[in-house]
Amino acid sequence: MAAADWGGKADHLAGERATAQFDVDGMKVAWAGSRHAVEVADRMACLVASDPVFRKDTRTMLSRKELFKDTLKKAAHAWKRTVELHLTEEEANLLRLYIDQPGYVDLHWVMFVPAIKGQGTEEQQKKWLTMAYKFQIIGTYAQTELGHGSNVQGLETTATFDPSTDEFIMHSPTLTSSKWWPGGLGKTSTHAVVYARLITEGKDYGIHGFIMQLRSLDDHSPLPGITIGDIGGKFGSGAYNSMDNGVMRLDHVRIPRDQMLMRLAQVTREGKYVHSDVPKQLLYGTMVYVRQTIVADASRALSRAVCIAVRYGAIRKQFGSKAGGPETQVLNYKTQQSRLFPFLASAYAFRFVGQWLKWLYTDVTQKLESKDFSTLPEAHACTAGLKSVTTSATADAIEECQKLCGGHGYLNSSGLPELFAVNLPACTYEGDNVVLLLQVARFLMKTVSQVASGKQPVGTTAYMGNIQHLMQCKSVVNTVEDWLNPAAIKEVFEARALRMAVNCAQNISKAPSQEEVSPSFPQI
Amino acid sequence: MAAADWGGKADHLAGERATAQFDVDGMKVAWAGSRHAVEVADRMACLVASDPVFRKDTRTMLSRKELFKDTLKKAAHAWKRTVELHLTEEEANLLRLYIDQPGYVDLHWVMFVPAIKGQGTEEQQKKWLTMAYKFQIIGTYAQTELGHGSNVQGLETTATFDPSTDEFIMHSPTLTSSKWWPGGLGKTSTHAVVYARLITEGKDYGIHGFIMQLRSLDDHSPLPGITIGDIGGKFGSGAYNSMDNGVMRLDHVRIPRDQMLMRLAQVTREGKYVHSDVPKQLLYGTMVYVRQTIVADASRALSRAVCIAVRYGAIRKQFGSKAGGPETQVLNYKTQQSRLFPFLASAYAFRFVGQWLKWLYTDVTQKLESKDFSTLPEAHACTAGLKSVTTSATADAIEECQKLCGGHGYLNSSGLPELFAVNLPACTYEGDNVVLLLQVARFLMKTVSQVASGKQPVGTTAYMGNIQHLMQCKSVVNTVEDWLNPAAIKEVFEARALRMAVNCAQNISKAPSQEEVSPSFPQI
Structure with a gap:
């Protein structure tokens, strides 16, 4: 049997890559945030990949004790390299990210x-x-x-x-x-x-x-x-x-x-x-910071899982051969596409919303320092909601990616089991997702009542000020092509979101007691 | 600090148990299937619990090699006990079940x-x-x-x-x-x-x-x-x-x-x-058997996860204290109940449908032996559909139970992580759930077309024969109490299921090509 027959060397993805209809390099820059960010990320990724101390392939084979020792060794080595190479804070953070092994250093830098x-x-x-x-x-x-x-x-x-x-x-x-x-x-x-x-x-x-x-x-x-x-x-x-x-x-x-x-x-x-004369609202700046990093982590985890599942779908062939010909790539089945492609779209959406959250954190910090607290409740609801939505969607998507890789998705060597196990707890830590969504709901109910009394909502809820129009408008979409008009899509989302919020507020005003429905969560 | 203050000895569940409004002993019998089944199950559970070789508490602390050796030791010991105690096949199966550690013996007995x-x-x-x-x-x-x-x-x-x-x-x-x-x-x-x-x-x-x-x-x-x-x-x-x-x-x-x-x-x-003159349909008997055991496994796993999450909800208190009084049991929050109680109901439903599947296997086997293949496609669709629905719902529910136990659900000591990891792959093995549901859909489409041409459907699809009435009937439900009438509920489900199937069949007949929608799965 010649080696070629075993298929070990063939590049099964080259054909797929050749058919990309977008500017791959331009997308890299958009994804990373800038040309500089692409360059730094590539450099740090290579630093990890080329250093035997940072190897990851044996990780799931280690006993708990060995794994813990391995983590200590990697953390110490990362610190040594950071000092030796005079890495900037941005570079050092990326180095930790690519080492990709939870450890005490995360708590030290991100919480302590x-x-x-x-x-x-x-x-x-x-x-x-x-x-x-x-x-x-x-x-x-x-x-x-x-x-x-x-x-x-x-x-x-x-x-x-x-x-x-x-x-x-x-x-x-x-x-x-x-x-x-x-x-x-x-x-x-x-x-x-x-x-x-x-x-x-x-x-x-x-x-x-x-x-x-x-x-x-x-x-x-x-x-x-x-x-x-x-x-x-x-x-x-x-x-x-x-x-x-x-x-x-x-x-x-x-x-x-x-x-x-x-x-x-x-x-x-x-x-x-x-x-002291320092306002306690300053504490919420830290919360916005931590949740912003969690959204960034979620988008990164989701993009890795989707990448694995898309590549698997391109290589895996099953069913559909005609007259002894090759089978169909599973990626070409609509049943696979309808499950996988929404995750691919979400990976991009979460990445870009994560970048926006970084901006929001800077904006909130500046406002807090000049004692302007007016946007804080909205910023807090925003980070709570986005933390909840992105981490839940990411955990569910990684699990579905395991299934989309058939049995192979349950093998540690696919990378998916560990990605899932690392990211599922994000639904619970730093604010349970269900509790956070209830806080967002409470904020929305408050905003509806404020809009009703004439107060102008801010930030991502500014659209609710347009209540007169949104409660009665009809979608301008008449043809399939109309859906390609971003303004039309935006209006549909705004009208739907506002109508649901108003409807919910009306239902709650009829309910006997709010205490029975949900715990009384702390509020800003 | 007195020991009592640490709360180690209190029975936090006794109060909950005392308020049960149903016959607990009667439910035990209904669950197990008979008084005899309760007795055998209890006896085998005690056999496992009292034998140090079968201990489970250290299981997640072992390295892969130690875990594998532990499995071999348990399997050998189980066999020794089976021979020594002259266990019946029923007893030996239950013994394996309570040992609850996947191993080669499962393949030997359930597949080989x-x-x-x-x-x-x-x-x-x-x-x-x-x-x-x-x-x-x-x-x-x-x-x-x-x-x-x-x-x-x-x-x-x-x-x-x-x-x-x-x-x-x-x-x-x-x-x-x-x-x-x-x-x-x-x-x-x-x-x-x-x-x-x-x-x-x-x-x-x-x-x-x-x-x-x-x-x-x-x-x-x-x-x-x-x-x-x-x-x-x-x-x-x-x-x-x-x-x-x-x-x-x-x-x-x-x-x-x-x-x-x-x-x-x-x-x-x-x-x-x-x-030979033996019909190949006999092979499907084995498939029905294996899937029936998978449904039984799913119902067992779900009931264990729900049991853990319900008990946690009764003990865990969070929020809602008034004037320094005790906090509210999380089980009393509607947000917890609305997530948890449907799983509790499903655990019972899956248990009873699993018992029914055992009967179906016996029925199919008897019919096959007398060369009556008329009910085989319906029985096959039934087991495929139930395998898919119960394993997907169970995996999702165990994951949700982890979340319902807050952070504690991610600790191995909660029992949930292992329950989840053992049961998630059931969505893929012995027939990928999405592929199986497509087979069920194909069977339903075929049945709709047969009903249209006057053929009487059998088994669980017999209701589709009542197409004239079901396509146009209106629900008899007028008051809340009417929902307690099983016949009313059954008719609603039948009408909804049939109308969806007919609607789907009509849509498919308009589609350009079925090949594009899904792979051409093997059919009976």
Whole structure:
């Protein structure tokens, strides 16, 4: 049997690629955002692909312990390369992205550092970020507890001020108050921003952030009064099993008063609780930032899954041979196309909406800094809605891509099982998608009522100001070609969205009690 | 801190259980099928739960190799217990079910043995099943190839008869003809039913089954000309990674002529291909059997996932506390109920339809044996449709149950990740769900056209005979209470199903070509 007969060398995709009817290079630039972005991305991708330490092909073969060690090795090597090559922040972020293995560094850069930036005083930022930027300390973000996720206001960990020693006593009063899930907590982190109920002068002032050292910088053992562990295996063969999500219980652990993050409020030496003149809305800037990165992650995951499924569809042939001829590429079946092509379109849509969200974050930040809070509720609803829609659609699409690759989609070697296992939890973390959609619904209901009383809606809801026209207009579409007119499509979406919102608002006004329908979520 | 404060001992479900408004014991019997079935199931469940060899709690912590060894150990121990306790076939099946770890024994009992039963002559059955029943040989079912899954008629492995030695030459002529996926093939099986194109006297007679010995019974090494391997990691932490799905290539391997399964057709000593008087429709009996077990598996998996999510919802409290009182059980939120309760209803529905499918299999088998094939197409469509609907709904529901348990649903300790990873592939194996639904659609279109020409439809499609009434009737429902009338509900479903089928048939008759819409699937 000649090697050629086994088909190992043939390029089965060249024919497909040759028939592209668009400017491939131009699309690359549009996708990346700029010619510069294409160049940097390619360079970082090559850096990962050419370095044996970053190899990924054995990842799903490793035991949990080996996988975790592999993650530590990669993180250390990435940091070494970042320093050696003097990578910019943009380059370093892309390097982490292409290494593509969840680990403690994600929490350090995406949660710990931004939390201190957003909630720490200038003095605190100088002290802690200096160490964090050099990786002299490794930080995580300890908010979620065993008993409380979505309901942040229900967290039970306490931070009780003791004026006799000028310290906070950090404590886990119940089993359910154990910190649970923080990535990097189980084994790696030396520090954390810990969220707890601030109690001073006998009064509970609600949830605040505190910087805590968790482990010795000498021998990495947990400090006295702190019990930490890994919470065990998670969904998927590799996926988040590379991350040491952890549990932590605190037994009256004392920290200096100046480790409370004090940008928005502080406790004085005497124990008085004092608000600063910095508005608390600033906190929402961080939330917009984190959700924006999640939308970007979703669009990236979806595009990878669709790429795998499209290529498989081009190579896989099944049924439809006539008189012994070749079978039909499954990509040519309408049943395959009708399932796959909407995902392909969504991958582009999510990419571009992700780029827009980056702009929104910059815009919100600038407005917050000049104390303009007028667009915040709309921006918050926007990021909540887009986080929910893109992560749910992406998880569903990756699962469907597995099915579209037949049995082969369930093999780890297809890449799809890990992509799915890494991205499904995004439907839950950083705001459960169902809870977030209810928040969006609540915002829309409020906007409808404001429009009714003559207030002009802003941002993505500005179209609702056109209520007179939209409630009664008829679509200008008469022929198939009319659907190619973007203005016509936009008007149809606006009219449909507004009519559904108005209709829903009318139904709710008739309902006996809103409390029965959904929990009372915190609102901006 | 007193132990009681940590809440470790409280029975949080007792209150919920006390409010059940139905006869729990009666429901147990209805679920199991009989009082006897409850008793046997309980006994086998206890046998597994009380035996340390069958422990499951460490399963997702094991490396692939350890997990595979653990599976071998459990299978051997189960066999030992089956022999020691003189378990009946019913009891032994339940024992395997409660051990709940995919392994080579599943293929041996569910595919290898039934294939020989269905396609082997009496002589062949006597020879091979005697050994199989004693586990002197371990069998698998080698049908799927790297290049062909759904399109069984496109399999490329050849079985060429050589009259000079009275043997078949089994061969893999291409890379894509490699056998790919058979469970138990990678490491364990000593024998297989291998499907290949039968070629004799220069003519290709299509796909037939052959019994092949794969490995030495002395040292378990693959026999000459046979290359076997494991196809690698699969979706999930544990899940199907306990199974040695395999790849096999055959290089002109010779087997005696009498290892062709000859119940339906045979090759004579001279190489003549001769049909027996046994009708080929008998093969479909096996298909009905296998799909019936898949529906039963789906209903079991769904009920387990729903059980976990319902209990979680009863224990988990979040939001809604008033003036510092306890929070609301998430099970009491309508947003949780509207997602969860339909799965609870489906779990019961799938259980009862699974019991009905068992009856259908018995009925089909009896009819086939008396050469009555009249109900076969309807029974085939029924099992294809129910396999597809129940496995898709179950996989989606388990995934949703993960989300309904918040972050905790992604922890292996919740049980849901493995349940999901084991059951999602059921959407693809033994007939891709989309392909199967297209077969059902084709059957329905044929039935509509037969009804139009006056032929009386049978079985589950008998209602379509009532076309005159159903196409124009109006629902008798006027009040909410009317929906409690089963006859009213049934008529609504019948009218809706028939009208959709007729409408679809009319649309298809207007379409330019059916070939463009979907592949030409094999038909009964």
